[in-house]
Amino acid sequence: MTRTKSTTIAAVLLLVLSLLNAVTEIPNLASGTATGPDQAPFAAAVFSFTLNVVGVFAAYGLWQNMRWGKILALVVLALNIFYTLLPVIFAPVPMKIIGLVAIALYVFIISLVLRSTDKPIEASA
Numbered sequence: 126m127t128r129t130k131s132t133t134i135a136a137v138l139l140l141v142l143s144l145l146n147a148v149t150e151i152p153n154l155a156s157g158t159a160t161g162p163d164q165a166p167f168a169a170a171v172f173s174f175t176l177n178v179v180g181v182f183a184a185y186g187l188w189q190n191m192r193w194g195k196i197l198a199l200v201v202l203a204l205n206i207f208y209t210l211l212p213v214i215f216a217p218v219p220m221k222i223i224g225l226v227a228i229a230l231y232v233f234i235i236s237l238v239l240r241s242t243d244k245p246i247e248a249s250a
Contacts, residue, residue, distance in 0.1 A: 127190065128187075128188070128190040129240070131237040131238075131240040132187055132190060132195075132237070132238065133188070134237055135187055135198070135234050135237035135238045136184045136185075136187035136188040136194075136198075137184075138230070138233075138234050138237070139180055139183060139184040139187065139198055139201075139202070139234055140180075140181060140184035140185075140188075142177075142180070142227075142230065142231075142234075143177040143178070143180030143181045143183075143184060143201075144177070144181065146173065146177040146180075146205075147174055147177035147178055147180075147181070150170050150173050150174040150177065151174075153165065153167075153170035153173075154167075154170050154171065154174055169208075172208070173208060176201060176204055176205060176208065179197065179201055180198075180201045180205070182197065183197040183198040183200075183201045184198070186198065187238065195238055198234075198238055199235060199238060199239075202231045202234055202235050202238075203235075205227075205231050206228055206231045206232070209224050209227045209228050209231070210224070210228070212224040213225060213228070
């Protein structure tokens with residue numbers, strides 16, 4: 126199995142971001158409903174958690190250099206960008222900065238997934 130360096134980096138970044146986002150959604154899922162004005166609705170927490178769990182599977186597909194993994198990763202990353210646009214539009218300034226950094230990371234990972242000009246690296250057994 127061979128995969129490019131950019132695919133390897135994209136898989137690792139997607140895995141780390143997906144796991145980090147899924148873990149940060151657990152308190153929102155545990156609280157049930159939104160208790161304050163700064164908290165997202167429960168449906169948004171469920172959507173984000175589910176999207177990030179699917180992101181873990183997409184990272185596995187990228188790591189295995191499967192075509193479905195690339196397609197799933199692109200879909201997950203695009204949905205994450207749209208989901209992150211809400212804080213950029215409606216949240217206070219610190220959250221806007223965090224949202225813009227997250228969007229930049231998602232766009233960077235998309236560019237790594239779509240890049241295919243690297244030399245493939247051999248995976249060790």
